Amino acid sequence: MTTKSATGAEAAVRALGQPSTLEIRPRYEGSNICTWIGFKHVNYLVEEAVLNHVRGAGLAPGTMYEVHGLCTDIVDIDTRILHAFHIDDTATAHVRPHRRAKDGELLLAVELHVERESALKAVTSTVRLQLRHDPRGGGELPVPAALRPYTVDRLAARPGWTPEPPGADPSADDLVKELTAGRNAYAWKFRIPYWYCHFTERLQMSGYLRLMEEAKDRLVADRGVSIKTLLDERNWIPVVPHSRITVLDEARMEEDLYTVLTVEDVFKGFTYTSRMDTYVVRDGELIQTSTGRITHGYAVIENRRDWSLVAFDDRMNAALKGRSPAAAGGRPV
The missing domain is CATH 3.10.129.10 (Hotdog Thioesterase)
Incomplete structure (x- = not known):
């Protein structure tokens, strides 16, 4: 055909x-x-x-x-x-x-x-x-x-929800701090490389999936409960039952992409949902290029084949609320 x-x-x-x-x-x-x-x-x-x-x-x-x-x-x-x-x-x-x-x-x-x-x-x-x-x-x-x-x-896919406006000044010297001010969030700046793109210059969905995975890794490490830390001390690993990413506008090769992960809801002490939003500064304006949500839980490794979901302890709950790990009896990384 x-x-x-x-x-x-x-x-x-x-x-x-x-x-x-x-x-x-x-x-x-x-x-x-x-x-x-x-x-x-x-x-x-x-x-x-x-x-x-x-x-x-x-x-x-x-x-x-x-x-x-x-x-x-x-x-x-x-x-x-x-x-x-x-x-x-x-x-x-x-x-x-x-x-x-x-x-x-x-x-x-x-x-x-x-x-x-x-x-x-x-x-x-x-x-x-x-x-x-x-x-x-x-x-x-x-x-x-x-x-x-x-x-x-x-x-520009139609989003399934309306993202919160960032309320950040795109000309700020430290836009990462602007995007996370007053929020239970973590953000970083990332220069989009060609291997995250396809059809020559646009960031593709698999690139956003990589960023969503990295965002989780960065957030928990920043709060003293890195993936390796919990693996060593609790034999815990993160598990994901649900994820969604929606493209709102195009992001282009070699633009600086600002990725913000905001912890939103903790459900019965077993799972939590975070929202990922990404932005570029283009022609002096802050443009949102994607939004998404991911739900995480933690499982304990029982053997090389099996695992089971575990409840968050005080240390994990404190980290998810944005408090210092020391406040919950944990160690900073």
Whole structure:
């Protein structure tokens, strides 16, 4: 099936409405603790399932870009992890149009299943795609009419919530302090490298997932309860049942990205939710490029195969509230 003709594009759009299935294994890189696969690489499985779906419909991302100058971008990914994946697992991914999809939306529902004693639904995810037209390079064929409803000139998914305004002065000498003033938050400045980008210059969803993982690592280390500290002293590891990232605007290679992680809610002393917001300063204005949420708990490693969720102790609760570790009897790092 070709995207070079109107009939081919129309047939491809119709094919997107059909379900697809893929068998896939998690990448070895994602097995960070024992044999369990972290949330970032679970999202990578979801991403691969979505890319397989559009390829099967005849809209392969490489061809779409080379022929029509269309960049296939994930602009919203909302993933719940119901059962843990291990490194040798084979995931069976099922992708279909989401029941809430409207005309002109590429909104997909993804389920990942894994075999245990029986087949288990391990992951559910909702993914929004956009086709971002890129004039760089030139010479491509016009965008087929059937694809125009899904085509944008600038990435900007509709957010699922309204982020709080940062209330920060973009000209401040220390914008990191401005963005965290009066908040239970941690922030840092990061120069966007080319390997976080795709289609030449824009930060891609996998880059935001890396930043979300790093934000957690930085926040707990700053508060004296680093991941290594709790592993050594409690045999605890972080676990993630839910994550979401929404692109609000484009972030570009070599811009300074300000990432802010704000602790929001602690649920029954077992899990907590943080909000991640990212900003760039462009033309003297502070522009928010993404927002997201991630839920963390802690599990104790029982053996090389099993773990169980644990309640936060006083030290962890104090850290999540932004108090010094010493106030809860802990040691600063």
